[in-house]
């Protein structure tokens with residue numbers, strides 16, 4: 001036993017002696033690694049402390065200055081005054097007997113001629129109420145042989161609605177303000193220039209340029 005231990009110690013001493021430089025190197029590496037680790041940990045701590053203290057570190061500046069702008073712009077655009085969509089109510093309840101067509105000729109039996117029909121016709125019993133399709137101001141009330149009594153109402157966005165073939169007993173005056181759905185007149189007995197369609201309202205819509213356009217695009221989808 002004693003001999004074996006001695007022998008073992010001797011071998012250990014010989015091993016140390018032989019590998020002294022290697023062992024020293026390992027100790028040095030461990031020492032350097034520890035120093036690096038400690039230095040890193042200290043630096044990390046001081047960075048955290050600086051952030052806690054509210055200091056702006058260079059690496060954080062770009063994100064801080066860019067983010068609020070990127071967030072603010074889209075929300076400003078969506079909150080900007082959104083134009084109210086113009087949706088018409090129907091000018092009269094009844095059967096649609098004529099639709100808008102500016103590229104197709106339609107035969108007019110009353111006038112015995114082919115022409116475009118840039119209007120929307122609603123046939124209904126004589127005396128059926130005719131209503132303003134949208135808020136506006138009465139621009140004119142006229143009577144002619146061809147178009148019967150006609151009321152013209154100006155709306156926003158340069159839109160103008162025209163209600164033709166009305167009874168001469170109209171419910172509005174020039175410059176009168178009307179609301180969507182207000183009664184402005186009644187369907188007349190005679191359809192004058194469209195007599196072949198029977199009593200009906202001949203409704204036209206003009207845009208800001210004065211061009212006749214299809215009013216159906218402004219009616220609520222359920223009315224189309």
Ligand SMILES: [Zn+2]
Nearest residue numbers: 098119121202
């Ligand atoms: Zn018509």
